[in-house]
Amino acid sequence: MSARDQIAALEAGMGRAIVGQRDVIRRLIIGLLANGNLLVEGLPGLAKTRAIKALAKNLEADFSRIQFTPDLLPADVTGTDMLYRSDQGSEFRFHPGPIFANIVLADEINRAPAKVQSALLEAMEERQVTVAGKTHPLPPLFMVMATQNPIEQEGxxxxxxxxxxxxxxxxxxxxxxxxxxxxxxxxxxxxxxxAIDDGRDSRTNSGSETSPEKGDKATNTSAGKQTLDVIPQQAVFDARREIADIHVSHPMARYMADLVEATRHPSERSPDLARWIEIGASPRGSIALDKAGRANAWLEGRDYVDPLDIHAVIHDCLRHRLGLSFEAQGEGISADRAIDTLLKVVALP
Known part of the structure; x- marks a missing residue:
């Protein structure tokens, strides 16, 4: 199978576990292909955690979940040096934390204080962890997928x-x-x-010899998945190689830069934007548009990026990078509303 076919199978596998959230599945796939970290926000019970676990379940990857709480410590995330004793003496060895996985689910990330949040910064940006002056690289396939609840503020x-x-x-x-x-x-x-049937079968077959047919069917990975259903990591790396070759014309690159630049000088574009946007997006916003836009173009079967690709991802790339004014918040203006206006006032290439 080609990388495109395997990624399509990964997306289809997630679709069987997640109903009614096709756009969310596509965004998770884009984040995976663009080699970026994702923040997933939604009300309780909307399958945020389920969607991320569905991605890990259908991909050949080590999955780790960190439940963020107010009493969490940085070492609970990154790991720490531990003292080991033997006949030859004592020595400190690094015991890796749950951050050392391919897909890390940071569940309810906004429930931990800033000291714990800072433990993630190096991992998310540099793809490494430094403990006691020693740097430990993270796996080649690594991404943090964080969830947060927008309505609960206490704690x-x-x-x-x-x-x-x-x-x-x-x-x-x-x-x-x-x-x-x-x-x-x-x-x-x-x-x-x-699940009830599986539990009944396991009790029935406990201590008995498994038939060859059942033995073949039960050949699963450590995550409890049938090996044939799991998409290998190499498919992701192959897809990323193809995405790197997606053509981005100079006018398209200028269009992305103009969109981000307009968030920094909104008064030059629109009176509404001048009232709404207090802090514009950083250069990471332009980079995110380029990466996510190329991934979207690849998923759509094109070998070039056009404005449709930018429009498909711009809200996800910029909504968390805009600092809205007090006036905008008082009027109930969302970052998505500001981005909609941004698209109207910045000329197409």
Whole structure:
């Protein structure tokens, strides 16, 4: 199978576990292909964690989940040196933390204080962890996927702007249509039945010899997945190689830069933007548009980036990088509303 076919199979596998969130699945795939970190935000019960776990389940990858809480310590994330004793003497050895995985789910990331948030910054940007003066590289396939709840403020800590800027895209999850919610009910019901049946089979076969057919069917990876269903990591690396060759014309690159520049000098573009935007996007915003735009073009089967690709990803790339004014917040103006206006006032290439 080609890299495109394997990534399509990965997207389809996630679609079987997540109902009514096709756009979210596509954004997770874009983040994976663009080699970036994702912030997934939505109300409770909207399958934020499930979507991320579905990606890890269908990919040949080590998965780690960190439940962020107010009492979490940096060493709980990065790992620490531990004293080992033997007949030859004592020595300190590094014991890696849960950050040393291919896909790291930082669940409810805004529940941990800034000291713990800072432990992630080096990993997210430099793809390495430094403990006791020694640097430990992270795996070649590495991404942080963080979730946060937008409505609960008690016991939460706003993410620092420097950390927000390290997320390639910020994905918003909304309520599914009622038709999709019916499918969700049926999907969860079928999963419960399957889990009960699996438990019954395991008790029935406990201590007995497994037949050759069942033995073949049970040949799974450590994550409990059938090997044939799992997409290898090499497919991601091959896809990234192809995405690197996606053509971006100079006018398209200038269009991306103009969009980001307009957030820094909004008064030159629109009176509304001047009232709404207080802090514009950093150069990471332009880089995010380029990376995510090329990944979107590749997924759409094109070998070049056009404005449609930029429009498809610009909200996810910039919504967490804009600092809205007090006036905008008072009027209920969202970052997405400001970006919609931005697209109207910046000329197409």
């Amino acid at each position: 939460t800590y706003p993410l620092p702007e420097a950390q927000l800027d390290r997320f390639l895209i910020h994905v918003l999850i909304s309520y599914p249509p009622v038709e999709d919610e019916v499918e969700v009910i049926e999907l969860v019901r079928n999963e419960e039945i399957a």
